[in-house]
Amino acid sequence: xxxxxxxxxxxxxxxxxxxxxxxxxxxxxxxxxxxxxxxxxxxxxxxxxxxxxxxxxxxxxxxxxxxxxxxxxxxxxxxxxxxxxxxxxxxxxxxxxxxxxxxxxxxxxxxxxxxxxxxxxxxxxxxxxxxxxxxxxxxxxxxxxxxxxxxxxxxxxxxxxxxxxxxxxxxxxxxxxxxxxxxxxxxxxxxxxxxxxxxxxxxxxxxxxxxxxxxxxxxxxxxxxxxxxxxxxxxxxxxxxxxxxxxxxxxxxxxxxxxxxxxxxxxxxxxxxxxxxxxxxxxxxxxxxxxxxxxxxxxxxxxxxxxxxxxxxxxxxxxxxxxxxxxxxxxxxxxxxxxxxxxxxxxxxxxxxxxxxxxxxxxxxxxxxxxxxxxxxxxxxxxxxxxxxxxxxxxxxxxxxxxxxxxxxxxxxxxxxxxxxxxxxxxxxxxxxxxxxxxxxxxxxxxxxxxxxxxxxxxxxxxxxxxxxxxxxxxxxxxxxxxxxxxxxxxxxxxxxxxxxxxxxxxxxxxxxxxxxxxxxxxxxxxxxxxxxxxxxxxxxxxxxxxxxxxxxxxxxxxxxxxxxxxxxxxxxxxxxxxxxxxxxxxxxxxxxxxxxxxxxxxxxxxxxxxxxxxxxxxxxxxxxxxxxxxxxxxxxxxxxxxx
Numbered sequence: 001x002x003x004x005x006x007x008x009x010x011x012x013x014x015x016x017x018x019x020x021x022x023x024x025x026x027x028x029x030x031x032x033x034x035x036x037x038x039x040x041x042x043x044x045x046x047x048x049x050x051x052x053x054x055x056x057x058x059x060x061x062x063x064x065x066x067x068x069x070x071x072x073x074x075x076x077x078x079x080x081x082x083x084x085x086x087x088x089x090x091x092x093x094x095x096x097x098x099x100x101x102x103x104x105x106x107x108x109x110x111x112x113x114x115x116x117x118x119x120x121x122x123x124x125x126x127x128x129x130x131x132x133x134x135x136x137x138x139x140x141x142x143x144x145x146x147x148x149x150x151x152x153x154x155x156x157x158x159x160x161x162x163x164x165x166x167x168x169x170x171x172x173x174x175x176x177x178x179x180x181x182x183x184x185x186x187x188x189x190x191x192x193x194x195x196x197x198x199x200x201x202x203x204x205x206x207x208x209x210x211x212x213x214x215x216x217x218x219x220x221x222x223x224x225x226x227x228x229x230x231x232x233x234x235x236x237x238x239x240x241x242x243x244x245x246x247x248x249x250x251x252x253x254x255x256x257x258x259x260x261x262x263x264x265x266x267x268x269x270x271x272x273x274x275x276x277x278x279x280x281x282x283x284x285x286x287x288x289x290x291x292x293x294x295x296x297x298x299x300x301x302x303x304x305x306x307x308x309x310x311x312x313x314x315x316x317x318x319x320x321x322x323x324x325x326x327x328x329x330x331x332x333x334x335x336x337x338x339x340x341x342x343x344x345x346x347x348x349x350x351x352x353x354x355x356x357x358x359x360x361x362x363x364x365x366x367x368x369x370x371x372x373x374x375x376x377x378x379x380x381x382x383x384x385x386x387x388x389x390x391x392x393x394x395x396x397x398x399x400x401x402x403x404x405x406x407x408x409x410x411x412x413x414x415x416x417x418x419x420x421x422x423x424x425x426x427x428x429x430x431x432x433x434x435x436x437x438x439x440x441x442x443x444x445x446x447x448x449x450x451x452x453x454x455x456x457x458x459x460x461x462x463x464x465x466x467x468x469x470x471x472x473x474x475x476x477x478x479x480x481x482x483x484x485x486x487x488x489x490x491x492x493x494x495x496x497x498x499x500x501x502x503x504x505x506x507x508x509x510x511x512x513x514x515x516x517x518x519x520x521x522x523x524x525x526x527x528x529x530x531x532x533x534x535x536x537x538x539x540x541x542x543x544x545x546x547x548x549x550x551x552x553x554x555x556x557x558x559x560x561x562x563x564x565x566x567x568x569x570x571x572x573x574x575x576x577x578x579x580x581x582x583x584x585x586x587x588x589x590x591x592x593x594x595x596x597x598x599x600x601x602x603x604x605x606x607x608x609x610x611x612x613x614x615x616x617x618x619x620x621x622x623x624x625x626x627x628x629x630x631x632x633x634x635x636x637x638x639x640x641x642x643x644x
Contacts, residue, residue, distance in 0.1 A: 033053075033056055035054035036072050056073075058073075059163040060162040065151065068150045076143075077142070079131075089171060090170070091143065098121055100112050104131055115148050121239065131169070147163075158355065198232075225260075230257075247303075255280075255284045258310045265318075303354075318341075339372045482519035482522065485520050493511065507548055528592070538582070548565050560611045596610045
């Protein structure tokens with residue numbers, strides 16, 4: 001009997017230990033509580049009356065949409081089983097909005113942050129607190145949960161309305177995996193993705209700055225930048241602004257996201273529609289002003305109608321993009337179809353949960369949005385690198401073509417230089433032939449005619465010397481080096497004064513002092529010598545005067561020559577007649593790139609004015625005709641000129 005009793009007691013003890021172990025591993029899921037919103041109690045003193053039954057989870061947006069402030073939940077709990085064994089009991093709240101504090105038998109055991117305005121924001125942060133065994137008592141214990149939150153009208157979505165989820169009580173080792181899993185999916189993973197998305201935002205923005213003409217990089221930066229800033233709310237539990245204003249920021253700035261998305265899709269395919277652009281830019285300005293006008297008491301209704309306006313834009317843009325990209329790029333079609341359809345599904349689920357009563361424990365937008373955006377970031381980076389590679393290839397090809405064109409230009413320039421040289425040689429030959437024909441030939445012909453009639457050998461000898469001088473002058477123009485201006489002026493003065501004296505003319509010579517070191521090219525010296533000779537010969541033969549005045553000056557960049565007599569002046573009736581060397585004067589001045597004119601001088605006779613340019617280094621314009629356009633013209637050469 002005693003043996004049997006002892007065996008029964010042993011068996012009962014074993015069963016008790018087994019039952020205790022089983023109970024120890026049990027997690028109590030509490031779905032019933034009592035709630036009171038009676039004012040006037042302190043944090044450690046729950047209301048003594050006004051309690052009524054409440055089913056958990058309790059969503060204030062459905063049970064009390066106009067209520068905001070403080071609400072107490074009372075949960076009586078038999079913790080006899082919890083105090084057995086060595087494991088520490090704990091309480092786990094999957095979701096509370098906006099914040100909570102937990103009390104065990106009137107003593108605080110944990111809080112999620114501030115319980116005064118502005119409340120700490122823990123709408124998606126799970127809460128877990130240890131229940132000290134020192135505070136537990138045998139039998140029934142009382143857990144009070146103080147919850148603070150905002151009314152539905154002051155939040156932007158139903159998921160963010162105040163409330164309390166199902167409460168779980170059990171061993172901390174059993175509750176911790178649930179807590180860490182919820183913390184990972186709701187907080188940790190979105191934070192990691194947000195940080196990664198922020199890095200991509202900065203990188204894509206930098207790419208846009210390097211290629212500003214690719215505007216789709218800028219609009220994509222606007223799009224994902226909004227996502228990054230929106231999800232950073234998870235980092236901030238105690239914001240500097242009141243909760244309703246934080247809630248208002250998201251829907252008020254949502255047009256930045258949608259407009260950036262639509263503009264990105266359009267620019268990515270190289271499309272642009274004027275009225276669409278205007279609507280998108282205007283809504284980014286008008287909608288935030290509407291929210292400011294509505295204030296914090298109308299956040300929820302304004303957010304609902306705002307999303308009803310923006311979500312169809314996103315869906316229509318996605319459909320349009322897929323239809324066009326199918327014809328433009330099949331690769332982008334398949335990538336964007338998966339991403340856009342996933343985002344449309346997430347958007348519709350979020351919209352239903354926010355405004356149509358669909359129960360949803362977490363924001364898929366915090367997780368699904370960034371995950372779908374990351375492949376687009378990688379695609380844009382690959383596209384940028386591909387464009388960069390193509391640009392390098394085009395640069396190499398451009399450099400090759402530039403080298404080919406440079407070689408061709410050099411070859412053409414060499415051919416052109418050779419052609420110009422041949423033309424210059426031909427022009428020089430023609431000039432020499434003209435000089436020999438007009439000057440030397442005419443004098444030789446005169447010698448031939450006069451030799452049979454003239455007995456004075458001295459006269460023939462003089463004519464022969466003149467012909468020899470003309471030949472030497474022509475040769476000097478071909479082979480001589482530049483001559484000093486002072487030497488040229490001296491030769492001109494000596495020859496002119498001698499000729500005028502021989503013809504019984506009084507010579508009045510006036511020449512300005514040339515610049516030190518001024519050189520005159522041989523061609524210029526030869527042509528001006530012939531101009532001066534022809535002008536003097538003309539006045540000796542036809543002026544009928546007795547006095548000649550010659551003036552030479554050197555204004556800036558030019559040389560001027562004037563020859564004047566006191567004779568009969570210009571014969572207007574004979575204007576334009578040929579002969580007497582006047583055509584030669586005009587041709588020689590034109591060769592030098594200069595201007596000439598005939599007019600009546602102060603002495604009453606004919607006056608020849610000549611102006612030719614000088615090169616900047618002191619040379620003449622005979623070797624640089626392009627400077628002729630820089631010479632200040634004399635009076636028109638079409639003016640009446642003498643033909644004497």
